[in-house]
Amino acid sequence: MDALPALPVAVPLLVAAALVGLAPVIRRQVADAVALATAVAVAALCAALLVQTAGGPVVYWFGGWRPRDGVALGVAFTVDPVGAAFATLAGVLAVAALVYSWRIFEAVSPLYHTLMLVFLAAIVGFCLSGDLFNMFVFYELLSVAAYALAGYHTEDPGSLRGALNFAMTNSVGAFLVLAGIALLYGRTGALNLAQLGQTLAAAPADRLVVVAFLLLMVGFFVKAAVVPFHFWLADAYALAPIPVGVLFAGVVSELGLYAVARVYWTVFSGPLAGGGGLRAVLLFGAAATALLGGVMCVLQHHLARMLAYATVSHVGLTLAGFALLGPDGLAGAVLYLVADGLVKGALFVSIGLVQHHLRDIRELELHGRGRHLPWAAALMALGALGLAGVPPFGTFRGKALMEEAAAAAGHAWLTALFVAVAALTSAALLRAAARVFLGIGAPRDRAPAVQHPHVHSTLLGPAVLLLAGALAVGLAPGLAGRVEVAAARFTDRPAYAAAVLQGATGEAARTTHHARGSLAVPAVLAVLSALLGAALALGALLPRRRPAGRLTRAAGRVWAPTAAVLRDLHSGNVGDSVAWLVVGLAGFGTLLALVAR
Amino acid sequence: MIYLPYLVAAWLFLVGLYGIVTSRNLVHAVTCLSVVQSSTYILLLAVGFERGGTAPIFLDVPVGTKAVDPVVGALTLTDIVVGATVSALLLALAVQIYKHHGTLDPERFRSRED
Numbered sequence: 001m002d003a004l005p006a007l008p009v010a011v012p013l014l015v016a017a018a019l020v021g022l023a024p025v026i027r028r029q030v031a032d033a034v035a036l037a038t039a040v041a042v043a044a045l046c047a048a049l050l051v052q053t054a055g056g057p058v059v060y061w062f063g064g065w066r067p068r069d070g071v072a073l074g075v076a077f078t079v080d081p082v083g084a085a086f087a088t089l090a091g092v093l094a095v096a097a098l099v100y101s102w103r104i105f106e107a108v109s110p111l112y113h114t115l116m117l118v119f120l121a122a123i124v125g126f127c128l129s130g131d132l133f134n135m136f137v138f139y140e141l142l143s144v145a146a147y148a149l150a151g152y153h154t155e156d157p158g159s160l161r162g163a164l165n166f167a168m169t170n171s172v173g174a175f176l177v178l179a180g181i182a183l184l185y186g187r188t189g190a191l192n193l194a195q196l197g198q199t200l201a202a203a204p205a206d207r208l209v210v211v212a213f214l215l216l217m218v219g220f221f222v223k224a225a226v227v228p229f230h231f232w233l234a235d236a237y238a239l240a241p242i243p244v245g246v247l248f249a250g251v252v253s254e255l256g257l258y259a260v261a262r263v264y265w266t267v268f269s270g271p272l273a274g275g276g277g278l279r280a281v282l283l284f285g286a287a288a289t290a291l292l293g294g295v296m297c298v299l300q301h302h303l304a305r306m307l308a309y310a311t312v313s314h315v316g317l318t319l320a321g322f323a324l325l326g327p328d329g330l331a332g333a334v335l336y337l338v339a340d341g342l343v344k345g346a347l348f349v350s351i352g353l354v355q356h357h358l359r360d361i362r363e364l365e366l367h368g369r370g371r372h373l374p375w376a377a378a379l380m381a382l383g384a385l386g387l388a389g390v391p392p393f394g395t396f397r398g399k400a401l402m403e404e405a406a407a408a409a410g411h412a413w414l415t416a417l418f419v420a421v422a423a424l425t426s427a428a429l430l431r432a433a434a435r436v437f438l439g440i441g442a443p444r445d446r447a448p449a450v451q452h453p454h455v456h457s458t459l460l461g462p463a464v465l466l467l468a469g470a471l472a473v474g475l476a477p478g479l480a481g482r483v484e485v486a487a488a489r490f491t492d493r494p495a496y497a498a499a500v501l502q503g504a505t506g507e508a509a510r511t512t513h514h515a516r517g518s519l520a521v522p523a524v525l526a527v528l529s530a531l532l533g534a535a536l537a538l539g540a541l542l543p544r545r546r547p548a549g550r551l552t553r554a555a556g557r558v559w560a561p562t563a564a565v566l567r568d569l570h571s572g573n574v575g576d577s578v579a580w581l582v583v584g585l586a587g588f589g590t591l592l593a594l595v596a597r
Numbered sequence: 598m599i600y601l602p603y604l605v606a607a608w609l610f611l612v613g614l615y616g617i618v619t620s621r622n623l624v625h626a627v628t629c630l631s632v633v634q635s636s637t638y639i640l641l642l643a644v645g646f647e648r649g650g651t652a653p654i655f656l657d658v659p660v661g662t663k664a665v666d667p668v669v670g671a672l673t674l675t676d677i678v679v680g681a682t683v684s685a686l687l688l689a690l691a692v693q694i695y696k697h698h699g700t701l702d703p704e705r706f707r708s709r710e711d
Contacts, residue, residue, distance in 0.1 A: 147686055148686060157694065161706060164623070168617065175633055178641075182644050185668070191668075574623075574626060
């Protein structure tokens with residue numbers, strides 16, 4: 001079927017339009033069923049595409065406007081395994097989110113389903129697009145749907161403020177992307193990624209190319225919430241409806257990274273090649289994001305905020321894999337992103353269960369009140385281990401690949417960063433789980449316990465499905481090898497251009513099977529970071545019997561003011577967030593100017 | 598090459614950002630965002646401008662007539678549609694926020710933990 005790449009975008013858009021038109025006359029259950037069936041269809045179509053791309057990229061020219069003599073005239077979807085994998089991930093997360101909203105998310109009209117389907121269609125379109133301007137259009141479409149979904153609870157002022165900050169900051173980011181596109185178009189007269197890359201590769205990088213790269217990179221980093229572009233994220237993700245949070249934390253931030261990787265490898269890898277300086281700049285951003293996100297995660301007592309900062313932290317971690325600017329690091333990053341997205345989706349569903357049954361989402365208020373929710377407890381603890389990258393979760397395989405690539409590139413210190421980040425984010429979640437489900441730690445003044453009468457055991461379905469997916473990514477035999485081949489193709493600009501512009505089907509994928517290091521060391525490190533996380537969690541919970549030693553007191557004297565400053569900085573204010581965006585743009589601009597000389 | 602449109606685009610971008618950062622009224626901030634966006638319109642049109650070119654309507658004109666680039670026109674139109682959607686949504690959010698807080702000043706409803 002030739003039109004297969006267009007279907008996972010066209011179908012949800014058409015269904016969404018039909019749902020809007022029929023909104024006044026159809027019942028909620030009908031909208032639920034239609035939306036869920038559509039999401040399942042999208043996930044299946046994307047999975048079919050993923051299978052089809054095994055033999056090489058699938059290129060679809062809209063309206064049949066194929067390239068003439070190697071010049072792209074039309075608009076194309078260029079589907080490769082990485083893009084198809086992200087689209088499939090979005091489809092699976094949307095299925096989980098819609099199952100969850102069917103059972104738990106009350107008082108929704110068919111307009112909610114419309115927004116979700118438009119959101120899904122835009123994400124899929126963004127992943128499949130082979131045209132830079134189309135990427136921008138899908139980026140804006142998914143963003144606008146996301147703003148509306150983030151502020152869906154119009155009765156909650158916090159959620160409205162979160163949505164407003166989200167929309168303002170991300171719009172500025174989108175305009176940076178558009179400005180970058182305009183500069184590239186002015187230079188090359190092209191918008192197709194392959195054409196852009198081929199034209200730019202003819203000359204070494206000059207200032208215009210570097211500025212265009214800076215604008216695109218920063219614009220997409222705003223969506224990915226790389227420090228210091230992350231200030232909008234916590235309010236938007238944490239206060240959005242839970243099923244929306246599943247998609248936000250699971251795939252949306254990751255799309256920002258995907259876009260930077262895609263644009264770098266298809267367009268800029270020619271003129272900016274051999275950039276040890278660029279690698280240093282990106283690694284710096286990655287380390288700052290991973291650490292600040294991890295620390296902020298530990299500081300939270302609002303379960304959804306915790307997950308929001310875990311997202312920031314893990315975006316930093318994944319950026320480190322991409323920042324190595326080689327196929328091996330990218331393979332690890334892709335594997336990690338998919339597994340991590342599934343784990344975070346499952347965690348969002350499990351805190352949704354807590355919120356539904358206990359009518360609260362704050363760790364301290366929930367002290368010991370989750371004792372009768374063993375399933376939610378198990379899911380949250382397993383999710384915390386998944387975040388820590390403990391085998392056999394897929395996060396472990398991804399992280400092991402990234403660590404290996406980092407060591408090969410002479411950046412072995414990244415392993416220490418990975419251990420620290422995994423310990424921090426899992427510590428926050430294990431601490432919350434121990435407090436809520438086991439009642440460990442000093443209780444707070446008891447609020448009257450409001451219990452929801454019945455426990456929907458069917459609600460566990462989506463969380464179990466997502467966690468099982470994350471385990472499957474880790475356990476599937478030969479998957480790591482396939483991802484390595486896909487990453488090698490992703491980073492092969494001439495082959496990409498040939499496939500798009502000349503219709504070359506590409507020779508059999510180069511076998512990049514190099515002797516892979518033993519997984520024993522990464523496994524020990526992963527278990528170690530989870531244990532470290534558990535120790536940190538217990539340290540925060542258990543009462544101190546002995547008076548604090550000098551070292552502990554000194555650490556406390558540094559820690560408390562630092563934490564206060566960090567909390568103050570994350571004010572959730574629109575102006576602050578945009579001001580930090582400008583600072584970050586100037587900062588990354590200066591760094592790039594320094595290394596590009 | 599004329600530099601003026603590029604300077605105007607850069608100026609609009611920066612002055613709009615300044616407006617957002619210092620804004621004490623959400624409607625004003627949304628308007629500033631539109632100012633930031635209009636810089637992208639000018640940048641796009643400047644990129645495709647052709648001195649002495651006509652509108653890109655190739656009817657009743659000899660082949661080879663100079664015209665401005667129609668692609669950037671299409672991009673700008675798309676951009677304007679996006680801008681209208683975002684502004685409408687943001688203003689709707691501002692209205693809802695006003696209903697809750699009775700004010701549009703972002704300094705007066707800083708978000709708190711939980």
